[in-house]
Amino acid sequence: MREANIFERHMRRGTLFKPRREALYPDYLPDYLPHRESEIDKLAEILVTALRDEKPSNILIYGKTGTGKTAVVRYVEREMKRAREVYDSSVEMLYLNCETVDTPYSILQNIGNYFIENWNEKIPFTGWPLDKVFSVTQEKIDIWGGILIIVLDEVDKLVTKSGDDILYQLLLLDSEMKNANLSVIGISNELKFTDLLDPRVRSRLTQEKLIFTPYNAYQLEDILQERAKIAVKDGVVGEDVISVCAAIAAQEHGDARRAIELLRISVEIAEREGSEKVEIRHVYQAKNKIEMDCVSEAIKTLPLHSKILLLALALNEEAGRNYLTTGEIYEIYRNLCKRIGMTHLTQRRISDLISEMDMLGLINASVKSFGRYGRTKVVELALPYIEVKKIVLQDELLEELGNVKLQSQRKLFF
DNA sequence: TGTCCACTGGAAGGGAGGGCTT
DNA sequence: AAGCCCTCCCTTCCAGTGGACA
Known part of the structure; x- marks a missing residue:
């Protein structure tokens, strides 16, 4: 019998995911972050001064990939935005990923444009001398006059690529403003990258240090349980499947991102196979697929x-x-x-x-x-x-x- | 013990391309 | 627009090297 359209057969097969499958994607920010309570608390303890309209210390956060650094900072950012309504404080947190925003110009431009609402006044992608971008950005923040917290994710990439000039400029920006204050939160995968910094920049940037240790297999299990509850239909993923996903990711230095990806692809493979449940063999198939994709991507590029x-x-x-x-x-x-x-x-x-x-x-x-x-x-x-x-x-x-x-x-x- | 092979890997520099600056 | 500067990719040059063999 001819099908009504090319999607019909696949639609009939149904899905193993709940409508909120995005909980298994890397950029999803959950309402609860298991096993990062103390890190969240420590960050809140440092940043609470901003809610009192005083400048918090600069912070450097270290930890390998998938240890929840970015998630914790974004979580705190979300909570901070809620709290500032309650305490009526003027604090802004601006998140920049240095993988894409990777030059002194683009960082200052991004910060400046955050405070410029009129499209005609925005700082252009290129063309202005750096000191003009600097002074306009400084002026706009100073007129606003609150506490600005700049989050520089993957800051090690920025430093290896363009040196510590921009970090120096940000510290300078802070000291030259009369009304506003600026703090920096640097997030890095590399413990050693501070060796590349000028000693004065290093000491001011690392007033507070937070180190994120990798998750162990049990902690990964909790994280996966939490995500599976949101994204996958009940009864599809058993505890054995979660354990295997967690164990595999724990062997690869406790990377939660990898664990979540592994679970998602396992469910996708099971779904495509028409299976009603995810089985352990699906996890191993998913592991092979991820490894092969990784290698093939490396070769292609x-x-x-x-x-x-x-x-x-x-x-x-x-x-x-x-x-x-x-x-x-x-x-x-x-x-x-x-x-x-x-x-x-x-x-x-x-x-x-x-x-x-x-x-x-x-x-x-x-x-x-x-x-x-x-x-x-x-x-x-x-x-x-x-x-x-x-x-x-x-x-x-x-x-x-x-x-x-x-x-x-x-x-x-x- | 000295020779010699087939490189290794450091150093210096050329040139294309892109971004910053004037 | 033009000049400057930096980075990346590559070449050229060359001293250095571990170990089999005479």
């Missing part, structure tokens, strides 16, 4: 020359050999470049690309000496060659290499 190197290694394994030396890879690589009419890079550069891919975990490279026959890197793929070849050949420019085989160590066969 590689520069073209690195992809050709991976192809050289894949062809080598396909021909039954398991490793290559730098010189051998370089020969195959040059032949592949010639084949697609591309100019090849120097061996020195290739040596660096090999080291980069080694760091990414896509290949294993180690320096080995063959005595009289020289000293070189020995390289092999860290992943199944069939997968690597498939992903690499998805690149439009490399498609035509699909039928290439390796004849001998260095000769290609078409």
